[in-house]
Amino acid sequence: xxxxxxxxxxxxxxxxxxxxxxxxxxxxxxxxxxxxxxxxxxxxxxxxxxxxxxxxxxxxxxxxxxxxxxxxxxxxxxxxxxxxxxxxxxxxxxxxxxxxxxxxxxxxxxxxxxxxxxxxxxxxxxxxxxxxxxxxxxxxxxxxxxxxxxxxxxxxxxxxxxxxxxxxxxxxxxxxxxxxxxxxxxxxxxxxxxxxxxxxxx
Amino acid sequence: xxxxxxxxxxxxxxxxxxxxxxxxxxxxxxxxxxxxxxxxxxxxxxxxxxxxxxxxxxxxxxxxxxxxxxxxxxxxxxxxxxxxxxxxxxxxxxxxxxxxxxxxxxxxxxxxxxxxxxxxxxxxxxxxxxxxxxxxxxxxxxxxxxxxxxxxxxxxxxxxxxxxxxxxxxxxxxxxxxxxxxxxxxxxxxxxxxxxxxxxxx
Numbered sequence: 001x002x003x004x005x006x007x008x009x010x011x012x013x014x015x016x017x018x019x020x021x022x023x024x025x026x027x028x029x030x031x032x033x034x035x036x037x038x039x040x041x042x043x044x045x046x047x048x049x050x051x052x053x054x055x056x057x058x059x060x061x062x063x064x065x066x067x068x069x070x071x072x073x074x075x076x077x078x079x080x081x082x083x084x085x086x087x088x089x090x091x092x093x094x095x096x097x098x099x100x101x102x103x104x105x106x107x108x109x110x111x112x113x114x115x116x117x118x119x120x121x122x123x124x125x126x127x128x129x130x131x132x133x134x135x136x137x138x139x140x141x142x143x144x145x146x147x148x149x150x151x152x153x154x155x156x157x158x159x160x161x162x163x164x165x166x167x168x169x170x171x172x173x174x175x176x177x178x179x180x181x182x183x184x185x186x187x188x189x190x191x192x193x194x195x196x197x198x199x200x201x202x
Numbered sequence: 203x204x205x206x207x208x209x210x211x212x213x214x215x216x217x218x219x220x221x222x223x224x225x226x227x228x229x230x231x232x233x234x235x236x237x238x239x240x241x242x243x244x245x246x247x248x249x250x251x252x253x254x255x256x257x258x259x260x261x262x263x264x265x266x267x268x269x270x271x272x273x274x275x276x277x278x279x280x281x282x283x284x285x286x287x288x289x290x291x292x293x294x295x296x297x298x299x300x301x302x303x304x305x306x307x308x309x310x311x312x313x314x315x316x317x318x319x320x321x322x323x324x325x326x327x328x329x330x331x332x333x334x335x336x337x338x339x340x341x342x343x344x345x346x347x348x349x350x351x352x353x354x355x356x357x358x359x360x361x362x363x364x365x366x367x368x369x370x371x372x373x374x375x376x377x378x379x380x381x382x383x384x385x386x387x388x389x390x391x392x393x394x395x396x397x398x399x400x401x402x403x404x
Contacts, residue, residue, distance in 0.1 A: 016232065023220050
C-alpha cells in the first residue's frame with residue numbers, strides 16, 4: 001500500500017507475533033518521527049539477539065553469563081528443582097516470591113504433531129542433574145510446572161515416568177483449580193472438575 | 203527481569219506504540235527462535251527508515267521517488283485536492299476507490315497545546331498549490347478530510363478561512379454522521395447531532 005522503505009518496514013513488523021497490519025503501520029509511522037538514535041538502540045538490541053543469546057548451562061534459561069543469576073545464587077535451595085517450559089515461566093514463578101529453589105527450562109512441551117518429542121526438550125539434562133549434582137547436594141523434590149494444557153500435561157506425565165526410578169525423589173505438580181479472583185459460575189468444567197478432585201481439608 | 207540482551211530488546215520493543223510489556227516479551231522470545239536472516243531483514247528495514255524516507259514534493263506523502271505514485275499518475279484529476287493529516291489517511295481514502303483527485307498531506311493537525319501551529323503543518327505548500335499549479339490546471343475543489351475531532355475540526359476551520367480568497371474554489375468537508383453498520387441507539391450525541399444537521403433529502 002505504501003511505497004518503498006515504509007512498506008518494507010510495515011511488512012517486517014507485521015511478521016512479528018501479535019503485531020497486526022494496523023499496529024505495524026502505527027509503529028512504522030512512529031519510527032518515521034523519532035530520533036535516529038532511538039532506532040539505533042532497537043537495531044543494536046536486535047543485533048545482540050542475532051549474535052546469539054547465552055543460556056545458563058545448568059537450568060537452560062536465558063542468561064548473561066555461563067550461569068544465570070538464580071543458578072549462581074548460593075542462597076537458592078539446590079535440593080528443589082522447578083521444571084518449566086520456557087524462560088518466561090521462570091519469571092512467572094519468581095514473581096510469586098514463593099519458590100526458593102532452582103529451575104530447569106525444558107524449552108517447550110511434548111507435542112508430537114509439531115515434531116516435538118523428548119529428544120527436542122532438555123529432559124536428558126534434567127535427569128543428569130538428578131543423578132549427578134556437581135555440588136553433592138541431592139535433589140529431594142522436582143516440581144513440575146508445565147502449562148495446564150494438553151501438551152503440558154503430557155509432558156508432566158512423561159517426566160513422572162522418567163523420574164520414577166530415582167530413590168527418595170518426590171515429584172510434585174502445580175495444583176489445578178479455580179483461579180483466585182475468579183467466579184465459580186464462569187469456570188469451565190475441566191477447571192471446576194480439577195478444583196473438586198483437588199479439594200483440601202480446611 | 204531477564205538478563206542481558208533479551209531484557210534490552212524487551213525494553214526497546216516496549217517503547218514502541220501499542221506494544222506492552224507482555225507483547226514485547228512475546229516478540230523478543232519469538233526473535234530468539236527465528237533464523238538470523240529474519241532479524242536481518244527487520245534490521246535492514248529499520249536502517250532504511252533511519253537513513254531517511256523521501257516525501258513526495260507535491261503532496262508530502264511518503265514516497266519512493268520525488269513524486270509519489272498518485273501525483274505521478276496523469277490519470278488522476280488535478281483539479282481536486284483532498285487534504286489529509288497523515289500519509290495513512292491517504293491510504294484510507296484510496297481504499298474507498300471513490301476519489302480520483304490528488305492529495306495534500308498536512309503532517310498533522312493544529313494543536314496549540316502540543317506546539318503545533320500553522321507553521322508546523324504543510325499549509326503554506328497547500329496554498330502555493332492553489333495559486334500556482336505547475337501544469338496550468340486550476341484547482342476547482344479542495345476536500346478537507348482532517349479527522350472529525352477537536353484538532354481536525356480546528357484545522358478544517360482554519361483552512362477554510364485561509365482559502366476564502368481563491369476565486370472559484372469550492373472548499374468541502376467530509377460528511378459527519380452515523381457510521382455505516384452502526385446502531386443509532388449506541389451513537390454518541392455529537393455524532394447523532396451531526397447526522398441530524400447533515401440530513402439529506404431522499
